[in-house]
Amino acid sequence: MIAIFWISIFLIVYTFIGYGFVLYGLVKIKQLFKKPFLFKTDQVLPSVTVLIAAYNEEDIILEKLANTLDLNYPKNKLQVIFITDGSSDGTADKLKDKQEITLLHQDKREGKMAAIERAFPFVKGEIAVFTDANTFLNKDAVIELVKHYQNSKVGAVAGEKRIIIGDTADASSAGEGFYWKYESKLKNWDYALYSNVGAAGELFSIRTILYHPVEADTIIDDHMIAMRIAENGYIIGYEPKAYAIETASVNIKEELKRKIRIAAGGIQSILRLKKAANPFLNPLFTFQYISHRVLRWTITPFLLILVFILNGLIAFDTNLLLYQFIFAAQVVFYILSLVGLYFERRDIRVKALFIPYYFCIMNYAVLAGMIRYFSKQQSAAWEKSKRK
Secondary structure, eight states, X not given: OHHHHHHHHHHHHIIIIIHXXXXXXXXXXXXXXXXXXXXXXXXXXXXXXXEEEOSSOTTTHHHHHHHHHTSSSOGGGEEEEEEOTTOOSSHHHHHTTOTTSXXXXXXXXXXXXXXXXXXXXXXXXXXXXXXXXXXXXXXXHHHHHHGGGGSTTEEEEEEEEEEEOOTTOOHHHXXXXXXXXXXXXXXXXXXXXXXXXXXXTTEEEEEGGGOOOOOTTOSSXXXXXXXXXXXXXXXXXXXXXXXXXXXXXXXXXXXXXXXXHHHHHHHHHHHHOTTTTOTTTOHHHHHHHIXXXXXXXXXXXXXXXXXXXXXHHHHHHOOOHHHHHHHHHHHHHHHHHHHHHXXXXXXXXXXXXXXXXXXXXXHHHHHHHHHHHHHHHHHHHHHHHHHO
């Protein structure tokens, strides 16, 4: 029991903190022996297509259009495609007379992945840039992304996601902002060591020639598109100077819904990305992928529960102060999280409680995402068997 407890503790600490230290150390060692890739400033810029799938975004769509057209990139090399499939508000109407863009619209909504798939025959750029309709890019975002393609080994490049946090931020927005700052550091070091391990839909790009459609039911398509490129031997770059600004979720309910969906997509992607998890194909990439993604999306939430139970049993069964102290620390942490929940529901802002509360919400979302995904799979299998 004690051995299982300490192994579990090790995996939890490694997943959330330790990997960052290990990664940073490996990057420093690498830098002693190998200089980073140097970008040239006199290179001919590639042609770029910006793809924006927008569903019922009439309140913000013209701002997104203005932001996109204002990007610091040669206009003769920049194509902009909006896909508004299924939008029932004025999103398509507001864009239909804009000559600077290509608008694709059909009344039927088939999902984001289907919209992207439908748009790809119209893509003319050597580089395809994906960005969400509700995010805004910095002016140099595209020019910062494309410089990484000077390295022929790079097949995709992700930008940074930045969260706007106001003074009245709730636990969802403050916690999310802290989380993405830490994530950005990890992504930077991942790329410095070898490769990033995924991409977020707010802003990422690929070599158009490497695009391959993913399964129609894919939940986190942006991550899957980038990872499939990595599975074919290419590097996923990361550029923090190219960033997408997004407002944090309105409240913790919306944030939780989003995280459960991402967690369900994470499990789905792990089951499908078999090459990425095979250490015999690319050991370094597999190490990064398992350390940064797989552990978070699979066993860690279960280990948190296991550690709490085992710690309680050991603490009450022995007189060792170490186990009693660790158990007391866990109890205090979870109490603070519950107090954060209490305050959140009463619209009371105590930022010191945001981190433990958000940490628990994130891990709960992973468990809920797993249950949702496997429940849907079981229901689909049941329906299929009934039709036979």
